[in-house]
Amino acid sequence: MKRTLLLLLCGIHCGLPVAAQEYSRTKLSSEYRDDKSAVISAEKEYPGIQTVVIQFSQLENCDNVSPTERIEVHQSGPLLTLRPTNDRQYVRYAYSYRVYDHAVDPKVDREFLYRLPFSAACKAKVGRTVSDTRLLQGPDKRSKPVEPHGYRFALAPGDTVYAARKGRVVEVQLPKNPEKRSELTYTRDQSMILVEHADGTVARYGSVEDIRVEAGEMVYPFTPLGLASSFDGTRYFLTFGIFYRSSENSTEEHRFPLVYLAPRFATASGDTKLAAGDTCAPHVDNGLLTREMNKRERKKFGFGK
Numbered sequence: 001m002k003r004t005l006l007l008l009l010c011g012i013h014c015g016l017p018v019a020a021q022e023y024s025r026t027k028l029s030s031e032y033r034d035d036k037s038a039v040i041s042a043e044k045e046y047p048g049i050q051t052v053v054i055q056f057s058q059l060e061n062c063d064n065v066s067p068t069e070r071i072e073v074h075q076s077g078p079l080l081t082l083r084p085t086n087d088r089q090y091v092r093y094a095y096s097y098r099v100y101d102h103a104v105d106p107k108v109d110r111e112f113l114y115r116l117p118f119s120a121a122c123k124a125k126v127g128r129t130v131s132d133t134r135l136l137q138g139p140d141k142r143s144k145p146v147e148p149h150g151y152r153f154a155l156a157p158g159d160t161v162y163a164a165r166k167g168r169v170v171e172v173q174l175p176k177n178p179e180k181r182s183e184l185t186y187t188r189d190q191s192m193i194l195v196e197h198a199d200g201t202v203a204r205y206g207s208v209e210d211i212r213v214e215a216g217e218m219v220y221p222f223t224p225l226g227l228a229s230s231f232d233g234t235r236y237f238l239t240f241g242i243f244y245r246s247s248e249n250s251t252e253e254h255r256f257p258l259v260y261l262a263p264r265f266a267t268a269s270g271d272t273k274l275a276a277g278d279t280c281a282p283h284v285d286n287g288l289l290t291r292e293m294n295k296r297e298r299k300k301f302g303f304g305k
Contacts, residue, residue, distance in 0.1 A: 025099060026042055026043065026044045026045070026046060026050055026052070026073065026099045027042070027043045028040055028041065028042055028043075028052065028054070028079070028097050029041055029043065030093075030095075032090060032091075035084075035087065036084045036087060036088075036089060036090045036091065037081055037082055037083045037084060037091060038081070038082040038090070038091045038093060039078050039080070039081050039082070040054065040078070040079050040080045040081075040082070040095070041076070041077060041078045041079060042073050042076055042077065042079050043076050044073055044075060044076045046101065046170065047168060047169070047170050047215050047216040048101065048102065048168060048170030048171075048194075048196040048202075049072060049073065049074055049102055049103045049196065049200070050072075050073045050099055050100060050101055050102070051070060051071070051072055051073070051099070051100045051101075051102065051103060051104045051245070051256065052070070052071045052073050052079065052097055052098070052099050052100075053068065053069070053070050053071075053097060053098050053100070053255070054068070054069045054070075054071065054079075054080065054095050054096075054097045055067070055068050055095060055096050055097065056068070056069075056093060056094070056095045057094050057095065057096065058092060058093055058094040058095075059082075059091075059092075059093050060091070060092040060093070061084050061085050061086055061089050061090070061091050061092060062082045062083060062084060062085060062091045062092075062093065063085050064081075064082070064083045065080060065082055070104065072103055072104075073099075098255070100245065100255065100256055101170070102196065102200070102202055102244065102245050103200040103244070103245065104245045104246065104247055104256045105244075105245070105246055105247050106199055106200020106201065106244050106245075107199060107200065108199050108200065108201055108244055108261070109199045109201075110261070110263075111264070112165070112199070112263065112264070113264050113265070113266050113271055113288065113291075114164040114165055114242075114263050114264065114265050114266070115162065115163075115164045115165065115221040115265070115266060115282060115284060115288055115289075116153075116164070116265050116266065116267060116280060116281075116282035117153070117161055117162050117163065117164040117203075117205065117225075117238060117240050118153060118155060118159055118160065118161060118162060118228070118238060118282065119159060119160050119162070119282070120281070120282045120283070120284045122155060122156070122159055122281065122282070123279055123280065123281045124153040124154050124155055124279070124280060124281075125153075125154045125277070125278070125279050126151055126152070126153060126274045126275070126276060126277065126278040126279070126280060127151070127152035127153075127154070127276055127277075128150070128151060128152070128276045129149055129150050129151065129152045129239050129241070149241045149243070149260045150204065150239060150240050150241025150242070150260060151239070151240050151241065151274060152237055152238070152239050152240075153228075153237060153238045153239075153240065154235070154236075154237050155228035155236050155237055155238055156228070156236055157227075157228070157230070157236050158227060158228075159227065159228045159236065159238075160224050160226075160227060160228075161205060161208050161224065161225045161226050161227060161228060161238050162221065162222065162223065162224055162225065163195060163203075163219040163220060163221055163222075163223045163225055164203055164221065164240070164242075164265075165195070165197055165203065165221060165292070166197070166198070166218070166219070166220050166221065166292040166293065167195040167196050167197040167198070167203065167218070167219060168195065168196050168216065168217070168218050168219075169193060169194070169195055169213050169214065169215050169216065169217045169218075169219060170194050170195070170196045170202070170215060170216075171192070171193070171194040171215055172192070172193050172194075172211060172213065172214060172215050173190075173191060173192040173193075174191055174211070175190055175191050178191075178209070180230055180231065180232055180233035190206050190207055190229075190239075191206065191207060191208045191209060191211065191226075191229060192204060192205065192206050192208075193205040193208060193211065193213065193225055193226070195219060198292065200244055201242050201243065201244045201261065202242070202243055202244065203240065203241070203242050204239075204240070204241045204242075204243065205225055205238065205239070205240055206238070206239035206240070207228065207229040207230070207231075207237055207238055207239050208225060208226040208227065208228070208229055208238065209226055209227050209228075209229035210226050210227045211225065211226040212224055212225060212226050213225055213226075220289065220293065220297075220301070221284075221288060221289045222289050222301075241260055242260065242261045242263055243258045243259060243260045243261065244258070244259055244261075245257070245258060245259075246258075246259045262274075265280070265282075266282065266283045266284070266288050267280045267281060267282065267283055268280075268281040268282065268283050269281075270283075286303060289303070290303050
């Protein structure tokens with residue numbers, strides 16, 4: 001008969017530096033088994049990959065786990081089994097945990113060719129962005145500029161935003177106040193769509209209105225995500241960045257920081273990395289649209305074999 005162990009658990013959800021997630025936090029629970037082992041399991045609602053760090057403050061009669069365990073969580077279910085060294089006695093343990101959205105140290109495909117995330121009928125001037133434009137000169141005016149976090153594509157009202165790569169939508173965030181105000185030059189109250197890719201990278205699409213996708217949905221390079229948006233009703237644009245979590249330079253205060261990539265894009269002028277001031281137009285063909293699709297998906301969307 002299984003017996004539940006009552007523990008004091010600390011579950012802290014650490015996601016992106018944006019507004020609170022809409023999803024329930026992933027929760028861990030544990031129970032004893034008849035063989036005197038204990039199993040730690042996850043109850044997960046977040047649609048993407050998460051990383052759980054389990055810290056044991058007490059661990060007796062068990063030597064098959066480390067004081068700190070880092071586990072990638074793809075779905076609900078058992079994560080870790082604590083096996084007794086002496087099978088006549090129960091394992092004794094206590095732990096706390098933290099949950100981080102996305103995989104840590106994924107095997108990033110740095111040569112992947114991305115679709116420009118807007119219509120092939122458009123041209124856009126490119127700017128570089130950081131998470132907050134007030135930080136372009138650094139936290140204090142004397143420090144080094146903050147590393148760019150992505151791109152800003154100047155578009156027109158009604159221009160469609162497309163997925164740059166196949167992936168799963170893991171978060172959709174809407175602005176609390178979507179009203180366009182002429183005095184605004186910047187606001188953190190933006191829409192945001194996060195799409196997780198097969199190699200563990202995540203694309204962040206910001207300043208999107210009329211959003212047409214939901215969390216959990218699979219999207220492709222031909223999937224419209226929404227329309228380019230504006231702060232002031234005159235300048236319409238899309239912000240776009242690709243990042244992953246890394247254990248390098250990780251600290252107790254900033255565990256698994258985000259690393260932003262400068263990817264290659266398929267443009268009408270050739271496959272290239274973008275620089276601020278460039279004007280670019282997408283190049284789109286069936287090879288770009290279907291490169292990550294399986295046979296069933298190709299057939300489903302009419303791309304043949």
